[in-house]
Amino acid sequence: MAEPVSHDQNFKNLIVDYPEQSLAFLAPDEAPKAGDAVRIVPVREEQLKSDLRERYRRLDVPLLVEWKDGRREAILFAVEEETDPRRFSPLRLIHYCADLAETFKTQRVVPVVVFLRPGAKRGPLTLGTERRDYLWFDYLVCALGDMPAADWLDSSNLVARLNLPNMRAPANSRVDVYASAVRGLLDLERNLSRREKYIEFIDIYAGLNDNERRIYRERHPKESNIMTGMFQRAREEGMQLGRVAGERTLLERQLRRKFGALPSVVDARLSNASVADLEAWGENVLDADTINEVFNPH
Known part of the structure; x- marks a missing residue:
């Protein structure tokens, strides 16, 4: 059975790998302009809880943008991907943004919602009575399914x-x-x-x-051939990684059975080893009297 697609993780990876282009596409009005010298830093997703019983408020990717020349004050972009527009809650987004503002001591927060499917919910949201509005909240929308x-x-x-x-x-x-x-x-x-x-x-x-x-x-035969080569390399790398992981697990079991708990230096060495190294060390286990002799046989 195929694993479900993690849209949140896919977009998180995309934004972290290409932060400047992501902001230019998702939030063009507020994003750094071409030529701006900026530093873009993904900040932690889970904001501080005021009470241990509260749930973490989670954002897909909060990004802190700092202009190196100081021409603009730093801005926090609160980016949230929403696959199904019916599940989107602007009230939840208000909480996220308020947490960010409080944690980073700033009022310069830009909420951005990426709607993957058609039917994006646009703001603003107002809270109040027939006499007056007491809270007004808006956010930028990137409605992929409607573009x-x-x-x-x-x-x-x-x-x-x-x-x-x-x-x-x-x-x-x-x-x-x-x-x-x-x-x-x-x-x-x-x-x-x-x-x-x-x-x-x-x-x-x-x-x-x-x-x-x-x-x-x-x-498109040319591009198709390039893609076929990429998929083949990815498969081969995956098989190689699987083989390395299998050899490492087997050697770890052998070492623990013979020498007990493994020191951290051994764990580190195993983590960086090739298949050839792991196989050679595995052969040394039977004759070794100490764990050091596994890696440095006489």
Whole structure:
């Protein structure tokens, strides 16, 4: 049975990996401008509790933006991804933002809500009576499910290109939208590990069927071959990591059975070992009288 998709984690990774482009796409009115010298730091997601019985108030990704030249005061962006608009609660978001403001002693907080599906709930929210309003709260909305993909097909913003499959598009253009997302990743990201990571992001949200994938391969053979190579490398790396983990677990069991609890220096050494090292040490266990002789045989 396939594991459910963790949309929160997917978007958290995306925003942490590409903070400047994320803010430029999700919150263009408040984001740093091109050329601004800024420092963007993800801050802890779980804010301090005033009482141990309270639940942690959790944000997807709070980002602290600091202008190095001091032209603007620092801003906290409270970014929340909401898959189903019906589950979104502006009251909960008020709590999040108030916690951030209190924790970081600032009133410069920008709430940003990313709606993955159509039907975004827009603000403002007002609390009060027929006589007057006592609380007014608004937030920026990035309504992916309502955005026309056609407007972003040639964007130079990588975060926008990766999210093309989440945008609104006619059913007969799904392959073209997918192709533009892949082309954007290949053109705008040179890091091979990031490419492998975010080709999976595109695949998850595009959800092409077998026929659509066949059409894509026929129309875009060059990009399709590059993707095939990336998937093959990812599979091989996964198999290698699985083999390393298996050898490490086996050796740890052997060492504990013979020598008892392992010192931290041994744990660290095992964690950084190759398959060849682990296999060699495993052969040494039988003849070793001390744990040191496992790693340094006579």
